[in-house]
Structure formats: structure tokens, C-alpha cells
Amino acid sequence: MVSVDKSPAPTAPPIQPLGQQTYVVVQPPAPPTGIPIQPGHQVQSSVLAGPWSTGLCDCFSDVSNCCITCWCPCITFGQIAEIVDRGSTSCGASGALYALIAYITGCACIYSCFYRSRMRRQYMLPEDPCPDCLVELGRGGDGDWVGTAMTMGLGAGEEKWGKGVPLTRRVGEAGDEEGGRWGAPATGKGSSSVTYMAATKPRTTSFSRNFSAVSSTAPHAPGLKHGPNGTLFLSSGIPDLDKILGGGFALGSLVMVMEDPEAPHHMLLLRNFMSQGLIHHQPLIYASSAKDPRGFLGTLPSPMVSKDDKSRVHETEQEKGLRIAWQYKKYFGEHNSESQRDGKSEYCSNFDLRKPLERHFFSGQRIDCVSLTESTDLATFQEHCSSFLSQTPRDNGNIAGGRIAIQSLCSPQCEFSNKEWEMLSFIRSLKSLVRSSNAVSVITFAPSLVSTAFSKRLQHLADTLVSVKAIPDEDKELAKLLTGYQDMVGLLSVHKVARINTQVPAILEATTFSMKLQKRRSLILECLNQAPVDGSSGASYASSGSCSGSSKTGALDF
Amino acid sequence: MAEWICRTLRDGGLEGEHAPALTINDTIGCPLGSFVFDHILSQLSSFIFCQKSQSNGIVLVALSRSPLYYEQLLKSKGFDVVTSSTWFKILDCYTDPLGWRSKLVESGSIRSLSSGSSLTVNICKNVKDLDELFSSILELGKELSGDGKGRFTVAIDSVSSLLRHTSVPSVAALLSNLRSHDQVSSLFWLLHLDMHETRVTAALEYMSSMKATIEPIVQSVDGPRGNSENLSLMEQNLRRGKFCVRVKRRNGRVRMMFEELSVEKSGIKFTPLSSEDEMTAQSLVPKVQFNLQLSEKERNDRANVVLPFEHQGNGKTIQIYDGRKSLNDDKAEMQHTSVQKVDSNRGEIIYFRDSDDEMPDSDEDPDDDLDI
Numbered sequence: 023m024v025s026v027d028k029s030p031a032p033t034a035p036p037i038q039p040l041g042q043q044t045y046v047v048v049q050p051p052a053p054p055t056g057i058p059i060q061p062g063h064q065v066q067s068s069v070l071a072g073p074w075s076t077g078l079c080d081c082f083s084d085v086s087n088c089c090i091t092c093w094c095p096c097i098t099f100g101q102i103a104e105i106v107d108r109g110s111t112s113c114g115a116s117g118a119l120y121a122l123i124a125y126i127t128g129c130a131c132i133y134s135c136f137y138r139s140r141m142r143r144q145y146m147l148p149e150d151p152c153p154d155c156l157v158e159l160g161r162g163g164d165g166d167w168v169g170t171a172m173t174m175g176l177g178a179g180e181e182k183w184g185k186g187v188p189l190t191r192r193v194g195e196a197g198d199e200e201g202g203r204w205g206a207p208a209t210g211k212g213s214s215s216v217t218y219m220a221a222t223k224p225r226t227t228s229f230s231r232n233f234s235a236v237s238s239t240a241p242h243a244p245g246l247k248h249g250p251n252g253t254l255f256l257s258s259g260i261p262d263l264d265k266i267l268g269g270g271f272a273l274g275s276l277v278m279v280m281e282d283p284e285a286p287h288h289m290l291l292l293r294n295f296m297s298q299g300l301i302h303h304q305p306l307i308y309a310s311s312a313k314d315p316r317g318f319l320g321t322l323p324s325p326m327v328s329k330d331d332k333s334r335v336h337e338t339e340q341e342k343g344l345r346i347a348w349q350y351k352k353y354f355g356e357h358n359s360e361s362q363r364d365g366k367s368e369y370c371s372n373f374d375l376r377k378p379l380e381r382h383f384f385s386g387q388r389i390d391c392v393s394l395t396e397s398t399d400l401a402t403f404q405e406h407c408s409s410f411l412s413q414t415p416r417d418n419g420n421i422a423g424g425r426i427a428i429q430s431l432c433s434p435q436c437e438f439s440n441k442e443w444e445m446l447s448f449i450r451s452l453k454s455l456v457r458s459s460n461a462v463s464v465i466t467f468a469p470s471l472v473s474t475a476f477s478k479r480l481q482h483l484a485d486t487l488v489s490v491k492a493i494p495d496e497d498k499e500l501a502k503l504l505t506g507y508q509d510m511v512g513l514l515s516v517h518k519v520a521r522i523n524t525q526v527p528a529i530l531e532a533t534t535f536s537m538k539l540q541k542r543r544s545l546i547l548e549c550l551n552q553a554p555v556d557g558s559s560g561a562s563y564a565s566s567g568s569c570s571g572s573s574k575t576g577a578l579d580f
Numbered sequence: 581m582a583e584w585i586c587r588t589l590r591d592g593g594l595e596g597e598h599a600p601a602l603t604i605n606d607t608i609g610c611p612l613g614s615f616v617f618d619h620i621l622s623q624l625s626s627f628i629f630c631q632k633s634q635s636n637g638i639v640l641v642a643l644s645r646s647p648l649y650y651e652q653l654l655k656s657k658g659f660d661v662v663t664s665s666t667w668f669k670i671l672d673c674y675t676d677p678l679g680w681r682s683k684l685v686e687s688g689s690i691r692s693l694s695s696g697s698s699l700t701v702n703i704c705k706n707v708k709d710l711d712e713l714f715s716s717i718l719e720l721g722k723e724l725s726g727d728g729k730g731r732f733t734v735a736i737d738s739v740s741s742l743l744r745h746t747s748v749p750s751v752a753a754l755l756s757n758l759r760s761h762d763q764v765s766s767l768f769w770l771l772h773l774d775m776h777e778t779r780v781t782a783a784l785e786y787m788s789s790m791k792a793t794i795e796p797i798v799q800s801v802d803g804p805r806g807n808s809e810n811l812s813l814m815e816q817n818l819r820r821g822k823f824c825v826r827v828k829r830r831n832g833r834v835r836m837m838f839e840e841l842s843v844e845k846s847g848i849k850f851t852p853l854s855s856e857d858e859m860t861a862q863s864l865v866p867k868v869q870f871n872l873q874l875s876e877k878e879r880n881d882r883a884n885v886v887l888p889f890e891h892q893g894n895g896k897t898i899q900i901y902d903g904r905k906s907l908n909d910d911k912a913e914m915q916h917t918s919v920q921k922v923d924s925n926r927g928e929i930i931y932f933r934d935s936d937d938e939m940p941d942s943d944e945d946p947d948d949d950l951d952i
Contacts, residue, residue: 283786285832312760395753434752434783470782495833511832 096121103137244368245302246273246423251523256304256423256462257370259294262547263488264370266535267519268528271464271486273423274457275520276449278484279466281430285492287512287537288466289321290545292427294373295464297322299425301371305388307410309403310429311436315391318429322379325371326544374543388413394428398437400448407452411459424461426452432467442476449483485520490537504536505551512537514547581837582616582850585790585825586623592634592731592765599759602768603739603788605781610796610821612843614645617770619848621650621735622657628667628733629659635733635765637667637724639717642674643741644770647701669720670701674737677707677745707745710754721763731765734758739784740772748780755787795822797840819843823850888929 091098100117107116123132247255247269255270258277264270271277281288299306300322308315390410392403411424431449432439439445449465456463469477481487491513494500501507514535519528535547585602593599602620606613621640627633640650647670654664676682682705684690702716722728736742742751758764773781773793785791796817820842827835838853 283782284826284828284834287832311756313757434748434786435756437749439749439752439783440747468782468786471779471786473779492828492832492834495829495835 096124099137245298245304247369253522254423254460256302256425257298258291259296259298259370259373260291260545260547261370261372262535262545263291263514266516266530266547267486270370271462272520272522273460273462274522275462275485276453276456276483277462277464277486277488277520278480279464280481280487280489281466281468282490282492282512283468283470285490285512287490287492287514289429290375290537291488291490292429292464292466293322293375294545295425296427297324297373297379298371300379300383300387300389301325302423303387305410305424307390307392307407307424307426308429309392309394309427311394311433313393313395315393319384319389319391320378323373323375324377324379326374372544375539375545376543394431394433394436399441400438400444404448404451408455411455411461424459426456426461426463428463428465430467431465432471434471439471442472445472446476446479446483449480453483453485481517484518485522487516487518489515489517491515506536506538506548509538509540510536511539513550581825581839582619582623582823582841584837585792586620586627588790588827589620589624589733589766589768590627590633590635592733598789599761599764600766600790601755601759601788602766602790602792603784604768604770604792604794605773606770606794607772607796608774610794610817611772612794612818612821612841612848613770613772615843615848616792616794616823616841617735617737617768618653620768622653624733624735625654625657625659625664625668629664633733633765634731636730637669637721637732639669639671639720639724639732639734641671641713641717641734641736643677643707643736644674644738646674647672667724669724671704671713671716671720672701673704673707673713673741675703676705677741679705707742710746710750714754714757717758718761718763729763731763734764734767736767736769738772739769740775743776743780748783752783752787755784759787789828791826793824793826794841795824797822822853 096117099120100114103116103120245256247257249255249269249272254273255264256273257264257270258267279288279291296306296308296319308318310318312318388410390406392406394400394403397403407426411426431445452463452465455461467480469480472480493507493510493512497507504510514537516530516533516535519530521528532549534550536550538546538548540546588600589602604613604616604620606616621638624633624638628635628637642650650670651661654668655661659668681690702720704713704716706712717734721732721734724730724732739751739755755767755769758767771781771784797820798813798816820840823839823841825835825837825839827837829835839850840853841848841850843849
């Protein structure tokens, strides 16, 4: 998942001064070899004032450096000079200078002595075993000193540094979806020499994450949940749908539900959505084409009491002889759902569709009901929405998350149902409104009522696109194809999942789910358990039967 | 199933629920929609007359046929016209839908404005104003029951005619208002599919809870060409048709029913369909490529495969040496050390047994002895 950046990144400006010294980034002297620097490993082992990796007299512990120094000291000297001068003099220049001095005076030790003391001061090396100059003279001024310095671990091979806190990290961790700002500059280079004259700060890792203010504290509102890439989710009211969508509806997204004119399943989705909002005290607007939309509020379901919410009855079929386990997948997920149920009870409740929501949830709430047939165009409704959402109290970091539920936007009773461009522009402005005010809007429409071009446009406008479909009643063929057909009320397909702040698409295991009413009470979504049929005309590659990636009707295929 | 539909309309809707609404669709290929409409109307009338239904009466909005026609229809079904006005009201939008005739009457060009029907009719002079139409329907409905609270059925003769005068949103609004009104127990209308765009028909189907479509049984291949075959086909289609009903049930499922209808002198008849032509359910679920069952052809092919060691049965008894001396073999002619098996069609397999210690049944089909 992590790809290593093989090209040198541009120099990063110093972001945070640590101590008195700033970070200095030095251009790599050689083309990068593609080996990432991972000083973190070494850093973790030797922290703070750890000893240098080699002592003064351990000349031969680093053989390569030693060889270079012996035969061609100017190179090594140049590199040291560059390091010590922090890039102000280039390696080549100082190397050449050294060679020149050595040639002319025969005693370049003076020059190197100067650098030695500078280096010692910089790195706070003890003057041991003898003062600088003596060491210089003693060494004859040739490359031994330089070799010593190299064996001390300075030079091109910064891997051997034991001190300082180099904060290089691999560039290209693009796949890392855990956003947040990094506390240190990310300067990953091939084999660059990055020098960090960091003051010794106690750190166990090489980088730290700075959480943004919002995400550092958990959202106080119980109805919101953190998601990847810094998004917040609010629940759709249906636990299974939340799981399928990866957490729920992202704040700021537009959810569109494509209805089937022959089935009222979109009302189920809307009811759960609205009830969940009322339970979490999130402001709600509901619009429909009925004369009295308030009446719909009476059909909202109430959350199930925990003692009723027993674990799902796993109807394991009696094993009559050997059965081929093409339905094996349905036995997997149920183990996980048990453990997650407790933690999630606040965020998303299971709703009992037979019990209406209690009155006290309606009082003191910001609920607006609008009838779409009141006015001939959508402008008034748009005004209404924007004023409603702007009144949402926004404390510092405490986002409530508003909900807009529009039922059957294109229903033929509305005067504007002919004016498709108007509806389109309304939805576009609603989308921007919702994005800026951190709300979620669920709109249902029947694609057969608008022309195909507009239906496609509406589908493209959606961040999350879901469609519901009716199933024929008492259909023997379907009963043979699907197990659990008796309990099914419809089919739900997920066509698009909202991805905010990321370019990575969500690829779902399955896009078609069966909607069932468990004990006639709560809505559950299940993967289709299909009997194997001759799918020679099908396009998708073989999946072992339980779920398939293709959606059923070609027109809705994305 | 026409009976089923009539019963559903008779039973009406539950409290607080939208009234069931039926749309009867027909096409030019099989224009039997009006017959079906009449049939349903008469069925409901009989239910109402016997007071077996939820509704007290019928309000008929006559747009494409004159009230006289309905009067005669009732007569033909055996209802007394005079007394039927207590439970059968007609809103006449046929005589003067746009108010032109009344203008002529005012100007004195024609004498009177009457439909010639003795049924009490209200004449609607402005079909374009659907709110007024709605209120007139409700008024008539109130008259049907004594206290004005009873429920009634509404029949609209042809919504296509209504759509000629007004826009789709207003018609849809009218229908939805009727459906959601407390006093309307059920509602049905006739629609000619060819006269409208698909969006319009989709909108009207959206408003309905049951959809009955009359399709030709045999589709004519060449269209309106006047072949003798085609003509006879077309003539057939004028008398017979396929009656398909899609019902939206409360649990969200769709029920489909098929019947064959034929129109005769005596009336209309519905018979169960001879050949079932149901929608394949496979279009609903995603395709899966994993087949465990064998098709017929595959089974036949499997049966035809000749297995190499299988005795094909060529009529001769085959003596099989199984490697040990059995009592029978003692009396048998010879004891071979080799066993020959002959495939009827293939070559010979000459098998030399390795040793006598082998299990006797290891290389032979024990059923060979049976020589079936």
C-alpha cells in the first residue's frame, strides 16, 4: 500500500523550530538511489545523548569510509565541510580547496584543524583524548583525521548517526487514510543527507500527529461519528445500511434514493432516517407532496427497547445430508455484529416499525414540515431550507448535524414536476447548502417520472445513490432463486457511496441487498443468498453465489 | 383477474389509508378498455345495489361517453333507472366541457342544454378547472349518502380526455386528492396509452395502486399493413385480448395476474390464460455463474458417455475370472490367467493380472456378472 517516493522531494521549509536550531535540508550530492532513509530505527534505539556509533580510535569499523579517506581524503573532507558548514560550502568546493592547500602547503592540517574544532563545537564532542591541534599534528594532517571524523559516523552515510532526531519519513504514504496533520515536515528523499540539529527533545517516535481541533475531542453529539479522512457521519437509522455505507451518511452529503413506483420502500428508509434524527435531537426538515405532511410524522418508528432487541435469530437450516456451502458468507458477518451492538446503540438504533415514536421526541425540536404542492416552484422551499439550516446553533466544534428529508421530489402533483431544469438547479443549490452547513439531505425520486436524461443528471448529482425495487409476489421462480424469499419485501441496491476528502472509491462487496422485516418490526438488509443458476449470459465473473457485484437492471448500472 | 379487482374496489381502503385506485390501460392494438370499464362499473353497481360494499354509491365523471350511454348500460344490466339515482350519480362533462354550448344557448342559437338522460346529472361547464371538478365530485358524493358522511366510489370515464384539457400535474393532483379523501372508498379510471407520452402514463401509474393493461394476444408482425392475415389478426384483437394486472400490495410486493378476455354479444368474458407468460425473475437478481444442476441435454450427454470399463452388454455371457477358485469355476471349462473384456464398440483390452493376491473385485465391475 505504501509507495516509496523515488525522486527527491523539494526542500521543505522549516515548519517548527525545535530548540534554537532549525532544520536544514541539504540537497543530495548524488542522484538518489531510491533507498529510503529510515533513521527511525536507529533513532529509537539510541536516543538523546547517545554515544556516537564509533569512537575516535575505531578507524576501521567503517571500512568504506576508511578507504576513501586513506586514498582520497579530499572527498571526505569535502563532505565533512559541507556538513559542518551546513551546506554553505559545497562538497566539491571544499574538497578542491583542501586538495589545493595540501598540494601547496603540504600541510592541510591547519585547514582541517579549523573544521575539526567547529565540528566539535557543533556536536559537543568531548575533547578527547587530546586537544584538536595535537590530534591534527599527530595525525600528520592527512586523511586520518578525516577518516576519524568519518568513522565517527558523520558524512554521507547519515544512517549511522546516533544523535539528533532526523525526521525523514517515507513520502508517498498516500494510501494512509488516517488523515490529520503531521507534526513534522515530511521530507522524504532518496538517499539524501538530511541534517537535523534538533535540540534533544524526548520523543519515542520520529513523527507525531497533530490532531485538528475538531477531531481531537470526540464529537460531543451522540449522533455523530468520526470517519476516515476527517469526515463525520450521522446514522441513517438502519444499522445494516450504516455498515454497508461504511459508517453512515457523511455530513455534507446528498443522498438520493431512487424509488420504485410500485413499492413504498423509500418511505421505510425515510422514516428510519427521520426518527434517528429526532432521537439525536438533530434539526429536521421534511417535505412531501402531501397536503398535510405533518401526518407523516405520526408514522415514524420508535427505537426498540434493548430487551426486545435480541440477537437475530439465525435460522440455521437443518443439515439434511451434504449441502454445498455456497451460502457460507451469511454465516460470517453475524459473529461480528454481536460484539458491535453494544457500542453502537447510541449512534444508531434499531427501530420498531410497529411502534410510533413517542411524543416527547417531537417537543422542543426543530422540525419543519413543508408541503411541496403549496407553491408552484421550488424557490420558496429553497429559501426555507437555507434559513432553517442557518439557524442551526453552531457552538465551537459542536456540530449538531441537520437532516433534510424530501419525499418524492418529482411526484406528478407538484407544479414544478414538468420543470426539470428548475428541479436540477434546486438540487444543486441544496447540495451546496448541505455541504456548507454540515447537514445531510435525503431525497427520494422516481426515475420513471422524469426523462432519462434528467434521471441520469439527478443520479450524478447524488453523493450517495441507493435504489429500492419491488419484488413480485408469489413468484415461484424467485422463490427458487433466493432463499428467504418469504420474508423479503424488496431489494435495495447501493450504486454510489459518498467519498468526501478522498479520491479512493469505495468498492463494495455486494451492491444488491434484500430488505426484510424481521419479525415485522425492524428493517434489516441482507446479502442476497442466491441459488446457483446458469448465468452464462451474465457478465460478472463468478462469485460463489452469495453476493454478486453487478446490479440487476442495466439502466442503473454505474 | 377481473373478479379480484372488483372485489378489491368493492372493499375499498382502510381507515387512514389511500383508497385503492385502478387504472385501465388500453392501446390501439387492442382497444377493449371501455368494455372493461363498463364491466367493472356494472360489477360494482351490483355490489352496491346489494349493499355488499363499503361504498354507498358511485359518482361517475363522464368525459368521453354520454350519460345516455350509461343509462342504457344500467338498463341492460337490469337496474331500474329511476331508483338508481339514489346510488348512481353522473357528473356530465361530455355535453359541454368547455362551456361553448351554454354560450350558444345564451345567445339563443340552440334551445336547451340537455343530455337527454333521465338520470340526475350535474353538468360541468368547465373541465379545465379541476378544483371545481373536485368539489363537484365531492358534492355529488355527499348527496349519495344520507348524512353526507358515507363513502363512495369514483369512476372517471376517460382520463385521457381530461388530459386533453389540462396539464398532468393538475390531473395528478386531482387523483391524489381523491385518493386521500376520507370519503372516497375506491377510484378507477380509463386511460388510452397511445394518446400520451410515456412520462404521462408513468405519472398516472404512479398515482394508482392497481394497473390493468389490455394487450393483444397475438402481436401483428407487420403493423398496419393490410394483409389478409393481419386483418384477421386485427379483427381478433378487437374481440380478444390479454388482461394483465399488476397490483401493489401493502407489504411492498407486486402481484401480477394474467387472464384472457373476450368480448361477445352477451358481454365480456374473462378466462384464465392458456399459456402462462410470466416475467422472468432472473432479471431482478444479479447474475451468478455457478451452476450445479444439469440440464436435460447435459444429462442425456452424460448418459451417452461410454465408460471404458463398463460392460455394454452384447448378449453373451461373459465369464469373468476373478482370480480365485470359486466353486463355480471348478466346474467351469478353463482357468485362464488372463481375462478378456470386450467392449462392444471399442477395441479389446487384454489384461494380465499381476498376481492372484489382488482383491478380486478391484478391476472389474461386479455388476458384470449380472449381465444386465
